[in-house]
Amino acid sequence: MNGLLVIDKPGGMTSRDAVNRVQRWFPKKTKIGHTGTLDPLATGVLVVCVGAATRLADYVQAMGKTYASRFRLGATSTSDDADGTVTDTPGAIPPTGEAVETALRRFVGVIEQLPPAVSALKVDGRRAHDLVRQGKEVTLAPRTVRIDAVRLTGYDWPFADVEVDCGKGTYIRSIARDLGAALGCGGMVQTLRRTRVGCYLAEDAVTLDLDPGAVGKHLMPMSSALSTLPAVRISAEVVNRFRQGQTVATAGGETFSPDAEVVVTAGFEATVIGIGAVLPNGLVKPTLVLPT
Numbered sequence: 001m002n003g004l005l006v007i008d009k010p011g012g013m014t015s016r017d018a019v020n021r022v023q024r025w026f027p028k029k030t031k032i033g034h035t036g037t038l039d040p041l042a043t044g045v046l047v048v049c050v051g052a053a054t055r056l057a058d059y060v061q062a063m064g065k066t067y068a069s070r071f072r073l074g075a076t077s078t079s080d081d082a083d084g085t086v087t088d089t090p091g092a093i094p095p096t097g098e099a100v101e102t103a104l105r106r107f108v109g110v111i112e113q114l115p116p117a118v119s120a121l122k123v124d125g126r127r128a129h130d131l132v133r134q135g136k137e138v139t140l141a142p143r144t145v146r147i148d149a150v151r152l153t154g155y156d157w158p159f160a161d162v163e164v165d166c167g168k169g170t171y172i173r174s175i176a177r178d179l180g181a182a183l184g185c186g187g188m189v190q191t192l193r194r195t196r197v198g199c200y201l202a203e204d205a206v207t208l209d210l211d212p213g214a215v216g217k218h219l220m221p222m223s224s225a226l227s228t229l230p231a232v233r234i235s236a237e238v239v240n241r242f243r244q245g246q247t248v249a250t251a252g253g254e255t256f257s258p259d260a261e262v263v264v265t266a267g268f269e270a271t272v273i274g275i276g277a278v279l280p281n282g283l284v285k286p287t288l289v290l291p292t
Helices: 015-023 051-061 097-105 128-133 172-183 212-218 222-226 236-243
Strands: 003-009 032-034 043-050 065-073 075-077 086-088 109-113 143-156 159-166 187-197 231-234 261-266 271-278 284-289
Touching: 003 015, 003 051, 003 212, 003 222, 015 032, 015 043, 032 051, 043 051, 051 222, 065 172, 075 172, 097 143, 097 172, 109 172, 159 172, 172 187, 222 271, 231 236, 231 271, 236 261, 236 271, 236 284, 261 284
Parallel strands: 043 187, 075 187, 231 261
Antiparallel strands: 003 043, 032 043, 065 159, 065 187, 075 086, 109 143, 143 159, 261 271, 271 284
């Protein structure tokens, strides 16, 4: 079995726990991997790569994501979410909805974001969350992230409902924390749900209660993981050459800049053969070949 399975991860378990449950649905030694960790508190879209699709995990991880979160203002947390030790902010003054919307705008764009101390990032080879739980001070470096949009969808103090479109590596907990700091009242994530990863939507997801016998019909094709890449077509006559690692010409006359990464398709139905790199002479060199 090769393909991608969209899981609706429940709260209260790690992404690894969810993948371990999914692993039981497939024959032994089937390769399984997930594409982007969700905190135990978070629910929603967890894309699981099955079989040869594990080679495409990086492409799924690079896709844009959408989160729906309820921020709690007027409080802070040791983990920046409701799973940590929560402390109410003394004398917190409720900001207006307009003030919240104005403050949220500062997070849109390519920004430097400080990750939560309680995270899976490594410090000197150790997970930051493990060090924090041992009572050690953890200092993480800011990281560059891309946030495409932040929408305030509801506000009733102390809760602000927020929807975020963002790129890889963005921490919604950091947005809640930094929003609270900007408003002078403190902030944290109360609930968090990932509703989209690229073309994979929560409404397409299956639960961990799925009948294992029905897994096959829910597997999405490997080509779906490459939907963000431009495509070039090669003729049926050169497909075997491409599969053998040889450089081939495209059949459609497309032009791309040298070194561009492209999906290579063949046949009338544009079957995905693999991924290639465009050479300066316009030919395509295989970089990854998908199984038939």
